[in-house]
């Protein structure tokens with residue numbers, strides 16, 4: 208296609224939009240709402256996932272074993288645990304290591320005092336495995352499994368807050384999926400209507416174009432351009448909003464809930480915005496293109 | 510060359526618009542098609558434009574068999590025909606220049622070609638001075654000239670005119686006919702449907718008379734013989 212033809216179609220697309228500005232604006236507004244919600248859920252989910260990931264890699268399950276088990280026996284149990292599919296990684300801490308780190312922590316500067324225990328490790332029964340899970344939502348089941356293992360004395364694990372977060376994420380995902388789906392359907396319906404009105408405006412022009420020998424692509428182009436512009440506008444507007452809102456909301460949350468600041472590490476906007484923007488633009492483009500393309504195709508069947 | 514052989518057209522409504530029509534038009538001819546209302550003249554044009562398909566028979570235009578033409582080739586084929594209608598069918602929101610340029614834009618012509626050919630075409634139809642005017646600021650005759658310029662801008666081999674003077678007074682009608690004759694003399698085949706006895710008698714061209722979907726007479730240098 209020639210550049211001049213491209214500009215011509217672009218111009219005609221804009222003319223379509225201006226001729227029927229209210230319909231076009233309504234379409235843009237619906238897509239904007241749809242994509243804004245998408246961006247919001249996207250940010251929430253990505254952040255929650257980030258927090259969960261943090262928790263998963265820093266908070267693990269610690270297993271202690273019955274006193275009197277030898278290190279070999281403990282390691283054997285460990286290798287059985289290690290074969291479970293939920294396990295992402297595990298670390299063994301022998302009784303000696305536990306004692307060493309205990310000394311460092313509590314007897315700093317008073318090593319002589321600790322030396323008194325040298326031959327008789329007071330933490331003899333404290334060999335342990337620290338286990339990190341792939342998916343923290345499985346933690347509860349996994350702990351039950353561990354507690355029922357022979358030779359396991361105690362299982363230490365943090366509250367299932369992180370697991371709660373994961374299921375929160377699932378709920379958010381489903382909820383947003385439904386809302387976005389409904390808004391998407393409304394957007395497609397509105398764009399389709401807008402294109403129908405534009406096509407009615409251009410009925411005679413399209414007829415003339417056909418006589419002159421314009422290809423179907425050429426006849427469709429202004430409408431598809433119209434759809435794409437509406438779709439892209441519907442993506443750009445919420446992205447601009449997000450760009451400013453994101454920082455503000457994070458600032459607000461961090462200020463309001465300072466207690467959480469230890470666990471809740473928010474992702475900086477720069478890290479998620481490129482993905483969010485790309486997805487949103489593709490979404491807008493896709494809605495605009497397909498809705499207009501299929502609507503106008505229906506019209507041009509002669 | 511246009512060869513219409515044994516073509517019949519029955520619309521879905523059961524209307525028999527054409528019955529076994531055969532017409533051959535050579536390159537460079539000027540042909541009038543006359544006949545009372547409903548005799549099938551416009552239907553014939555629609556078949557030539559491949560807007561509808563004949564129920565039976567064969568149409569060959571410039572060695573292309575329309576019945577066997579794939580759909581995607583139709584736009585290319587139509588570029589070799591120019592069409593003019595009684596009601597002009599100009600774009601009301603665009604001026605004279607843009608109406609003519611339109612025909613080139615929509616087939617993807619370059620801006621340079623458009624800038625060269627549109628003024629030349631407007632000069633030919635005598636509208637150079639009014640290129641900025643909008644259709645509703647022009648007389649009927651002038652509007653039809655714009656339509657003719659638009660039909661010719663892509664240099665078609667055949668010009669089909671369906672009652673081009675139907676909305677014009679006799680002076681304007683004769684001016685338009687003179688223009689069509691000029692175009693014909695430059696090599697374009699011209700086929701004109703008309704109801705005007707004055708024009709047919711005056712031009713002394715080939716006349717095909719249709720009646721109820723049949724060709725009832727076909728004379729070289731004919732007059733307006735059928736009674737309306």
Ligand SMILES: Nc1ncnc2c1ncn2[C@@H]1O[C@H](COP(=O)(O)OP(=O)(O)OP(=O)(O)O)[C@@H](O)[C@H]1O
Nearest residue numbers: 520521522524526545546547548549550551552553
């Ligand atoms: N789309 C259509 N569907 C059904 N019947 C049609 C259609 N178009 C035309 N006809 C019928 O076909 C016949 C021929 O119509 P056509 O338009 O070809 O006549 P015409 O010679 O051009 O008439 P006029 O001089 O009034 O323009 C008429 O009886 C008309 O009613």
Ligand SMILES: [Mg+2]
Nearest residue numbers: 550551552671
């Ligand atoms: Mg007619």
